[in-house]
Amino acid sequence: xxxxxxxxxxxxxxxxxxxxxxxxxxDIYGGLANSWDFGPYGAQLKKNIKDHWWKFFVESRxxxxxxxxxxxxxxxxxxxxxxTGNFSDPLTECGSCHTRFRADQIDMSQPCTHCGKGxxxxxxxFNLMLKTFLGPxxxxxxxxxLRPETAQAMFIDFVTVQQTSRKRLPFGIAQMGKAxxxxxxxxxxxxxxxxxxxxxxxxxxxxxKSNWEDLFENWKxxxxxxxxxxxxxxxxxxxxxxxxxxxxxxxxxxxxxxxxYPFGQKELFGLxxxxxxxxxxxxxxxxxxxxxxxxxxxxxxxxxVIEPAFGADRAMLAILLSSYVxxxxxxxxxxxxxxxxxxxxxKVAVFPLMKNKPELVAKAKEIFxxxxxxxxxxxxxxxxxxxxxxxxDEIGTPYCVTVxxxxxxxGEDKSLEGTVxxxxxxxxxxxxxxxxxxxxxxxxxx
Ligand code: GAP
Numbered sequence: 001x002x003x004x005x006x007x008x009x010x011x012x013x014x015x016x017x018x019x020x021x022x023x024x025x026x027d028i029y030g031g032l033a034n035s036w037d038f039g040p041y042g043a044q045l046k047k048n049i050k051d052h053w054w055k056f057f058v059e060s061r062x063x064x065x066x067x068x069x070x071x072x073x074x075x076x077x078x079x080x081x082x083x084t085g086n087f088s089d090p091l092t093e094c095g096s097c098h099t100r101f102r103a104d105q106i107d108m109s110q111p112c113t114h115c116g117k118g119x120x121x122x123x124x125x126f127n128l129m130l131k132t133f134l135g136p137x138x139x140x141x142x143x144x145x146l147r148p149e150t151a152q153a154m155f156i157d158f159v160t161v162q163q164t165s166r167k168r169l170p171f172g173i174a175q176m177g178k179a180x181x182x183x184x185x186x187x188x189x190x191x192x193x194x195x196x197x198x199x200x201x202x203x204x205x206x207x208x209k210s211n212w213e214d215l216f217e218n219w220k221x222x223x224x225x226x227x228x229x230x231x232x233x234x235x236x237x238x239x240x241x242x243x244x245x246x247x248x249x250x251x252x253x254x255x256x257x258x259x260x261y262p263f264g265q266k267e268l269f270g271l272x273x274x275x276x277x278x279x280x281x282x283x284x285x286x287x288x289x290x291x292x293x294x295x296x297x298x299x300x301x302x303x304x305v306i307e308p309a310f311g312a313d314r315a316m317l318a319i320l321l322s323s324y325v326x327x328x329x330x331x332x333x334x335x336x337x338x339x340x341x342x343x344x345x346x347k348v349a350v351f352p353l354m355k356n357k358p359e360l361v362a363k364a365k366e367i368f369x370x371x372x373x374x375x376x377x378x379x380x381x382x383x384x385x386x387x388x389x390x391x392x393d394e395i396g397t398p399y400c401v402t403v404x405x406x407x408x409x410x411g412e413d414k415s416l417e418g419t420v421x422x423x424x425x426x427x428x429x430x431x432x433x434x435x436x437x438x439x440x441x442x443x444x445x446x
Contacts, residue, residue: 009262012320013189015335016042019395021320021345022190034186034193041395042316044345044376046197049230049315050176052342053199056226057174057308064172064201065165069153071178072134072144077152080285081278083129086249087148091126091184094118102184130180130194146180146195151307154202155278158290158303162204169292169303170210174201176312188263190313197312202274204303206294212273215306220255220271223308227257227269230315231340233322236260237268250277259318268318269310276302319343323396337396338426341446346397347375348442351388353404355381364403367420367435371401375442389423398425399442407435 016022020039026032038046058064078084090103096118103123112118130146133139147153154161154173161173176199186192205215220239228234242254251272259268279290279302291300319339327334341347350368352360361381368379378397380388385402392400400423406416419432422441433441 007262008321008324009189012317012324015324015337015394016189016320021045021395035195036190036193041345045319045339045343046312046316048343048345049319050197050199050312052230053226053310053312053315054174054176056229057172057201057222063167063170064174065161065167067153067157067161067173067175068177069150069157069175071147071180072132073147073152073156075144076285077156077282078129078145080281081152081155082249082281083145083148083152084127087129088125088127089184090123092120092123095121100184105185126182126184128181128183130182146178148181149179149309150175150177150198150200151202151274151309152278155282155290156286158202158204158279159288162292168295169301170203170205170215172201172203174199176200188261190317191261191263191266193313196314198309199312199315200307200309202305202307204292204305206292206301207276207304208301212304212306216253216271216273219306219308223257223269223271223310229340230319230343231323231338232259232268232315232318236318236322238265248272250274259314259321261317261321268314269308272307272309274305274307276304278305279303334390334393336393336425339396339398341398344396344398345376346378346392346395347399347446349378349380349388349392349397349400351379351385351400351402352381353385353402359408359410360403360405363408364401367401367403367438371438371442374439375446393425396425398445399423400425401438 019041021042022036022038024031025035025037058066091100092103092108093100094112094115097112097115099112099114101120106113108120112120129148132144132146133142134144135142154175176197178195179198180195183192183194186194203215203219227237236259238258240256240258242256247254252275253273255271256267257269258265283290291302294301323338325336325338327336348371350364350371352364354360365379368377371377382388389400402421404421405411406413407418407420409417416432419434421430422433423430
């Protein structure tokens, strides 16, 4: 069973590399450990996941607004938020071979798991923020940090966003973008990296008017709905309550949504009740009032927040693992990514039946041109149709359109002139669809 599971991880990594979804970064220079580049299909899939998230949590709600803040903020932000002091993991190393480990992830009483003999040294707290310097000198005064979470901008910009959007509590501010952490143990492909895409929001509310337990429950359900909508296998998801002493310094309650990856059950997304901790800290440190003037009571309120946080790369990994299917056919195994149609990097692939028949190629190109503005399309005339289907199945393309001799009126059945074959990825059923109906046909499917 364990072998089968690891096998799945290997298959996903190999598919991602083979088909250009994700491959190692800086490859021509021998790579850079745990850095990954997202190729054409991977970039499109991640973008589709992020777009879906934005639509689901921001655009389709009237109590949510967006933000796109700077990655590098004034270092005072991280002082006030507690990240400079508290955003750390316990680091230990082997006294003999000097391999480093996260002390909370290993048995400290045992010898080093790398060399098998060295004793592990007393752990020290290692701050995970990635440091950089602003300007041409590398002096302490110029130290800045790459944000380890996107959340802080939602707190420091709360008043500006609230006033310019004229939103009333409760409402949320959402942001997505790169976050950076100098992880001690990055690994497991795109599961834990030092730079990753974060999608999160702070849902601000007046604690006198809204009950945090109810909001927490509502957001828990909304997260579960989103996970289902993007095809995450809910059988492999567990909501785990994080006990006192193990939560982040700002959280009064945290649930981790854990996913059963081939390498173990580990965090996928998080949900936290951050109280008014961050706003209060920033008020104190900046001397600026970060309150909401309640128009009904005229009272100035320091809002509390519930924070759902999603890693886009982990979402992509869980979606790939959930959608990978091998179907045994008569002669060979069909590998299919049964991605939700909306997420597929290519929505429609268009083929001429044969590559060396200019009339078929010209017609297929014409169809490709009419569809490409509305659906992400790919034109493919390499190899035979069977091979093209397999290539498209493997990247999760929901529909393939084939132009054949009947389409151009050169086949036996003249009634099929002006129609094409549309093949469904999941059922492998084919149907004839008139070319002029293709746009409408696909519009109904996505
Ligand atoms: N603002 C709250 C926050 O950042 P977190 O649990 O530390 O919470 C949120 O991170 C999410 O970001 C995680 O649930 C996970 O999906 C993702 N994530 C965290 N560290 C990551 C890493 N090193 N590589 C990839 N994704 C990561």
